[in-house]
Each structure stands twice: as structure tokens, then as C-alpha cells.
Amino acid sequence: MSEDIRFAAQQLMEGxxxxxxxxxxxxxxVGEARTALxxxxxxxxxxxxxxxxxGWSDRELRQLSLPAPGRRAPGRPRKKVEAGTSAGPTAMSQD
Known part of the structure; x- marks a missing residue:
């Protein structure tokens, strides 16, 4: 009987x-695709x-629908940067 139970359990585990x-x-x-990308x-x-x-300029390449490397296509915005590490505008010194 225990062999029957074991066999049934093995069949359930197979799936x-x-x-x-x-x-x-x-x-x-996915790993291979990331490496290929x-x-x-x-x-x-x-x-x-x-x-x-x-001799091709960035402007000419963009007109040909060739984006500069390292730039992602438009879409969802990136996640916000944590406070204190923002790359946003900073106060400029006044002359």
C-alpha cells in the first residue's frame, strides 16, 4: 500500500x-536575450x-530615425531618484 501512495505522489510531483x-x-x-541585447x-x-x-551629425541621424545610443525610446518615465541624490536643478550662485 505504501508503494501505491508513493507512486501516486510521484505522479503528482511530475506535473x-x-x-x-x-x-x-x-x-x-531571458538571460540569453539580455546578453544578446x-x-x-x-x-x-x-x-x-x-x-x-x-561626417553624419546627430541631427541628421535623428532625421533618419537613428537615435543616439544609450537613449531609450520614449515611453514610461524612469523611476524617481531618491531624495538627496536628485539630478534635478540646483541653486546657482549669483554673480
Whole structure:
């Protein structure tokens, strides 16, 4: 009888193990995609710099829908910076 219970438990666990295998595979895919994105961004930055060195201005490249590297496409704003570390306007000394 205990073997029957063990067998039933193993069958129940099989579905859970399959699910965890799927999660692990997708996590690996996400990691690979992040690495590929980082590589593509570095390559894009080098190609953009080469275009600038060849005489293309930032304005001309933007007109061709080629954004400067390191800038993200418009979308949701970034998270707010913690107080005390703001990159916002600072008081300027008066002459």
C-alpha cells in the first residue's frame, strides 16, 4: 500500500517538476536575450560613432530615425531618484 501512495505522489510531483523545468528554460532564454541585447547595443554604439566620424551629425541621424545610443525610446518615465541624490536643478550662485 505504501508503494501505491508513493507512486501516486510521484505522479503528482511530475506535473510540478515539468512546470519548474519550463520556468528554468524560460529564465535561461531571458538571460540569453539580455546578453544578446547588450551585445547589440554595444555594436550599435560603435556603428553610430563610425557614422559620426564619417561626417553624419546627430541631427541628421535623428532625421533618419537613428537615435543616439544609450537613449531609450520614449515611453514610461524612469523611476524617481531618491531624495538627496536628485539630478534635478540646483541653486546657482549669483554673480
Amino acid at each position: 510540478r517538476l515539468t512546470a519548474i523545468d519550463d520556468v528554468a528554460a524560460k529564465a535561461r532564454e 547588450e551585445t547589440a547595443e554595444r555594436s550599435y554604439a560603435a556603428a553610430y560613432k563610425a557614422a559620426q566620424d564619417a
